[in-house]
Structure formats: structure tokens, C-alpha cells
């Protein structure tokens with residue numbers, strides 16, 4: 381620690397339940413609120429940095445939830461890092477590996493809060509800590525839950541009309557595969573090339589089902605197939621990737637640099653879904669991107685439906701990391717019925733724009749935060 385003002389004097393965790401604009405239907409669950417673990421790290425100098433622990437809806441995705449993250453941060457991270465400096469980001473993250481295995485979503489909340497606090501102390505944006513921004517905005521595609529054709533088409537037309545999004549991802553896996561495939565092909569046909577359509581099965585199909593329906597979806601106009609089969613079955617993903625002409629994206633299959641290495645070695649995907657949350661924060665995300673780049677893979681700036689803090693962190697990352705070269709889906713706050721920021725993130729012309737203030741460049745509306753806090 382180069383300055384006593386940098387010493388961490390408190391780490392507060394608060395679970396927020398944020399209502400959504402509409403129920404978001406994943407393969408195995410439907411969310412009406414998005415729980416967020418807000419982590420606030422305060423220094424002796426009086427600077428507070430925020431990070432978010434967020435998984436999509438609950439523990440179904442990867443085993444973590446806001447409740448497990450809160451327990452990990454309160455009981456194991458906090459006692460360990462109190463008194464250390466917020467400029468010791470690398471050292472703290474390396475040491476945490478000895479205290480807590482996996483738990484990457486929880487670690488991401490801590491990593492981002494440290495970056496926010498340190499950048500605020502220095503009087504710069506978080507992107508400066510990541511090497512500086514080389515762009516000021518990134519393309520955002522919109523994700524639609526497993527809803528009926530007309531409903532999905534109305535929502536897509538609304539987004540195109542408002543010039544908010546020009547590419548769309550359809551969630552699959554909740555319905556019977558034949559019915560679901562017919563639904564998605566009807567949507568792709570109705571759009572007739574006016575907007576890109578990709579699908580995300582969230583690892584819910586077995587090999588047999590995927591071999592039967594993925595080619596049909598690709599013939600029907602789907603341009604990107606995200607994680608049709610179980611996370612650990614990378615060989616099956618590779619088989620599907622060889623079978624279809626469209627691009628295959630790995631999501632549940634990739635959380636660590638070594639996961640990226642295995643995917644690359646087996647030719648299992650063309651694109652990696654890079655979530656700063658599931659990778660364990662901004663530092664670890666850089667390592668995953670580096671492996672992807674060495675193997676010639678593209679990276680998509682993906683989301684766990686983070687709120688504005690987590691989303692801002694991913695925007696700083698994407699704007700300072702040329703390796704995020706397959707667009708993003710950093711739409712999390714747009715799915716929220718309540719605004720958590722004093723000034724909302726800027727979404728326009730199909731992009732989200734880099735916030736320009738100190739740290740993450742966003743300021744929470746603390747009255748709203750208090751109102752949404754779980755008792």
C-alpha cells in the first residue's frame with residue numbers, strides 16, 4: 381500500500397431484489413426480479429467503490445446465488461482483506477485463491493469494487509486501470525425469453541424502431557425442442573435478414589436433441605448457436621461446431637483460462653461468451669480473452685443480467701479490450717423496471733456508451749438502493 385488513505389476500512393454487502401419490466405424466461409426458471417449482491421468497499425480516505433455479485437436469476441446457471449456470494453464475502457473475504465490497500469488488486473485476488481475456491485461470481489464483485497475504489501482514489505475512470513479505452517461504445521444485442529412468436533416479434537420491432545438494438549438472441553430450452561425450433565424459425569423467417577438472430581439453449585439439450593435440431597435452426601436462418609449442450613461436454617460442442625456452418629458460441633463451458641484453452645484445442649467453438657462475472661472479475665477476464673486470442677477465437681461481451689454497476693464494469697472492460705470483437709449483450713439495466721442510477725447508462729444507436737465519470741463512472745441513487753434492499 382503506497383498511501384494509508386488506500387486502506388480498506390469496511391466492506392458492506394446488501395442484497396437487492398430489482399423488479400424486471402417483464403418476466404424473463406430462462407430454460408429452467410422464470411425471473412420476475414433480479415437479485416443483486418451489492419458490495420461496497422470503503423477506504424480510510426473515505427472513497428467507496430462498488431461491485432455487483434450477479435447470476436442470471438438464481439443458482440441454476442452455475443451453482444452460485446446472491447445468498448452464497450454474501451456468505452463468502454462476509455465470512456471469508458472481508459476478514460481477509462480488511463486493512464489491505466485497494467491498490468493491491470492483483471495481490472488480493474491471488475491470495476483469495478488460497479482462501480476460496482471457484483466462487484467466481486462472488487470474486488468478481490470484489491474485483492470490481494476494488495477497481496472502482498482505486499480508480500476513484502486516483503481520480504480516473506476504471507478503463508484507465510485496464511490500459512485506457514480505445515473506443516467509447518459497444519454494440520448491444522437484446523435477449524428475448526422463451527415467449528410466443530407474436531410477442532417476440534413485437535418486442536423486436538419496438539427495439540429496432542427505437543434504434544436500441546439491431547441483433548437479437550432468443551432463449552431456448554424451456555419448451556419441447558420441436559415446438560421451440562418451429563417457434564424460432566418462424567421468428568427468423570419473419571425478420572427476413574433485417575436483424576441478426578442467435579439462440580441460447582443454456583446447456584439444456586443432450587447430444588441427441590442438439591444433433592437433431594441445431595442443423596434445422598441453422599437452415600432456418602439462425603446465425604449463432606450458443607451453448608446447446610451441457611457445460612462439461614466440450615467434445616459434444618466440438619461435434620456440433622463441425623456439423624453446422626453457423627458459428628457456435630460457448631458460454632457455460634467457459635469460465636477459466638484453462639476452459640478457453642480446452643475449447644480452443646478441441647475446436648469446440650468459434651466465439652466465447654465472456655462475462656466479467658463468471659470469469660471472476662476484470663483481471664481474470666483479461667486472461668480468458670488472451671487465451672481466446674491466441675487460438676483465433678472471437679469474444680462476445682456477455683451478461684449475467686447485471687445491474688448498472690456490473691454492466692458499467694463490463695463496458696469499461698469491453699472499451700479497453702480489443703479482444704471483445706463479437707459485440708455485446710450488456711443490456712442488463714434495460715430489463716429493470718427501476719432505475720438504480722442518478723444518471724442512467726447511455727443506450728442509443730444500438731450501443732451502450734462508456735460512462736465518463738470517476739471509477740465506474742456511475743453513481744447509485746441510494747434512496748432506490750435502500751428501497752430495494754432485502755430485509
Ligand code: MG
Nearest residue numbers: 580582606631
Ligand atoms: Mg448464455
